[in-house]
Amino acid sequence: MTVGWFAGLVHPDSKQLTEALRAAVRDGSLAAGSRVPSTRSLAQELGIARGTVTRAYDQLVAEGFLVARQGAPTVVAELLATPAQPDAPEPAQPGVARWDFRSGRPDLSSFPRRDWLAASRRALRDVPTDDLDYGDPQGHPRLRVALAGYLARERAVATTPGNIIVCNGYTQALSLLSNALADQGESSVDFEDPSAPHLWDIPAGFGMSVHGIPVDGEGIDVSQLRSRAVVVTPAHQFPLGVSMSSARRAELARRAKDEDLLVIDDDYDGEFRFDRQPMGSLQGMGPDNVVYAGTASKTLAPALRLAWLALPSRLVGPVRELKRNSGLHAPLFEQLAMAELILSGAYDQHVRRSRATYRQRREHLGEALRGMRAKHRPHPAGISAGLHVTLQLDPEGPTELEVLDRARRRSVELQVLGPHWLSPGSHPPGVIVGYAAPSDHAFRPALQALVSVLER
Ligand SMILES: Cc1ncc(COP(=O)(O)O)c(C=O)c1O
Secondary structure: OOOOOOOOOOOOOHHHHHHHHHHHHHOOOOOOOOEOOOHHHHHHHHOOOHHHHHHHHHHHHHHOOEEOOOOOOOEEOOOOOOOOOOOOOOOOOOOOOOEEOOOOOOOHHHOOHHHHHHHHHHHHHHOOHHHHOOOOOOOOHHHHHHHHHHHHHHHOOOOOHHHEEEEOHHHHHHHHHHHHHHHOOOOEEEEEEOOOHHHHHHHHOOOOEEEEEEEEOOEEOHHHOOOOEEEEOOOOOOOOOOOOOHHHHHHHHHHHHHHOOEEEEEOOOOOOEOOOOOOOOHHHHOOOOEEEEEEOOOOOOHHHOOEEEEOOHHHHHHHHHHHHHOOOOOOHHHHHHHHHHHHOOHHHHHHHHHHHHHHHHHHHHHHHHHOOOOOOOOEEEOOOEOOOEEEEOOOOOOOHHHHHHHHHHOOEEOEEOHHHOOOOOOOOOEEEEOOOOOOHHHHHHHHHHHHHHHOO
16 A cells, blocks of 8 residues: 555554544645545554544544545545645744843833732632623723722822723723724824834724824924824823923813814823822823823733723723623733732832832933943933933934944844834934833843943
8 A cells, every 4th residue: 555644653543543534634645536545455554443444434524524425435525635724924023132122111020920929819719700700891890990099099090990991901902992983983093293103003904094293392282183083192202202291281181172082191101200290191181082091011011911991981882892892801810910919009019119210220321321422422302201211313423223233233122213203204313212121130231232332
């Protein structure tokens, strides 16, 4: 016999034989329409009982891999006999350089493992059995209660547990909001210019156009809004780092109310203000027209995929429905652990500790920049806050591309402003330094490496 598909089989039982045959049909070694050996000859060949082969064939006939006809040889089925698909290529993951200054990353090594473990243990111990069923797409009530309290206390958000929706990251939150806006017939969304490019694709995916609205030292230029919805980062503009002035906040809240606009307050790093108390959220000025969006990605870890929306009442129903349709609710134990963390005070403690660390890092970075020998020394822009600082490059000095090239050669990972502009044309050059990303022990050498990149 010449067939090679069973070459490695030694006295197989019927399950092993079935698997080998199934694999041979899938990968095309047994071609569609070809005869399989008779049960008698295959049993002889393999030194097994004929009934073992018969059971394997019967199984594969029942599954549709083989076709048996009365009085005719059994053949490989036509439709299923296509060769197996090659594996879909994995998207290339850029290797992270040795010194990591990517923006938007907290120090992952400071994740409060012990507190999270204790919170998870309590959650697992105390969760009522009924809560293990499908839950509320809006999120577990315990977390929503904890969040409503925390957000009122720390971010001056005016909301109730009933208006909160727990999401799988802000990315999903923006996706749900974009979907809701598209369903309501909105055709465009305004973003600050510059802003985070990976977020523009989200409303664009729902067929909406994205407009860039200029940002100056007071935040977004409200007089230039073009759409009925706008995404803003009032506490700490990403990436320029300015905080929206009180006059602009009032102007935006007023316009939103008068013209029934929807403002999305992306409070991605609002907890981290170093020079004064954090500003309250914009949402508190106009809860009927402003959506508050917060995330655990900067305070704890992006991998948690936990974020929250505090919605105007009219949006709760539609967004809840969309959340139901996109995977129901966020995973229960993460929600409950997060609730425990907040209610026990461990979350506030962790945020306070992180704030002190990042403040210090920002100061060290400032000192290092001031001590630079370079003729064209970059200047930090924006307020003292957040996990990143944008350094304005001297137009006479190295270009963004030159800085990126030097960074790559010194294994330093950072970003430049260029890709963050929505409007075409020339823009002031800058480098975005995420100083929270390195772990504590790596911060000093990482800073040295950064300075060597920026120093001519
Ligand atoms: C501007 C901005 N907002 C929000 C987020 C948080 O997104 P997520 O909660 O999906 O991690 C990020 C993350 O990088 C961001 O850059």
